[in-house]
């Protein structure tokens with residue numbers, strides 16, 4: 001529970017913004033030489049190393065609450081790892097050093113480096129690996145209900161935005177589990193933007209003007225859900241989630257924790273208004289261009305989202 005809400009708390013959180021931006025930026029630059037090289041492990045490793053090195057110097061005391069998956073036995077940036085140099089805020093950190101490792105390895109659009117921070121104990125402690133999610137931008141705040149059929153959600157979102165259902169563009173991960181969802185969305189006349197991976201980016205595209213997505217729907221990673229929620233909350237969009245176990249083992253884990261069937265409102269996923277969200281493009285997409293290189297170095301485009309500044313787009317050059 002957040003106990004400190006005064007201005008100085010916000011200031012201390014704000015002191016994290018630029019160091020976190022640096023960490024995401026440098027990680028994206030380090031991924032450049034792995035774009036399209038077919039090696040997602042090496043790409044991820046490059047991002048993790050760069051991000052980890054930067055995070056040791058950020059102000060304050062952070063605890064990684066969402067990190068490199070338990071699935072992977074990650075040696076760095078695992079959940080529970082403490083980071084920061086100690087002088088500054090106590091914060092939760094959620095990281096996905098390279099979100100869309102496969103996209104990067106194949107040279108497909110949508111890979112990003114991403115981190116989110118918020119006052120300590122304000123990101124949801126997530127049990128399980130998968131989450132069903134609905135994400136919309138500010139215009140459709142209050143229009144979603146993850147317990148209702150997708151068609152009803154689309155009708156409400158379209159009405160809130162002021163367009164026809166058949167004009168909606170809905171982002172869905174192109175996975176076999178979504179065959180029915182995709183067919184039902186298309187049956188309404190709306191478009192489905194099928195993305196091979198990377199639903200944090202899809203969420204971001206639903207939030208930012210020009211992102212080209214009105215609604216992001218379907219089952220993706222639970223950790224990615226919390227990271228997305230931080231951005232959604234800061235930008236005034238809306239999101240709901242629900243555990244969606246994909247194996248018997250995961251179902252048992254979620255059931256034992258009493259979370260099966262639970263609906264996470266946006267506030268449950270990301271409780272504080274003082275969060276910070278940073279993403280840097282690795283392979284470009286509509287909402288965020290990817291890294292390019294010139295004789296001056298690696299050119300990285302990022303978004304930095306904070307309560308006070310809203311969304312800032314920042315271009316940086318990283319020299320070797």
Ligand code: VTB
Nearest residue numbers: 099100175197198199200220221224
């Ligand atoms: C999800 C999604 C991610 O990987 O975690 C997905 O949230 C994994 O889904 O954005 P599968 O196990 O079904 O492949 C991403 O797409 C990329 O990390």
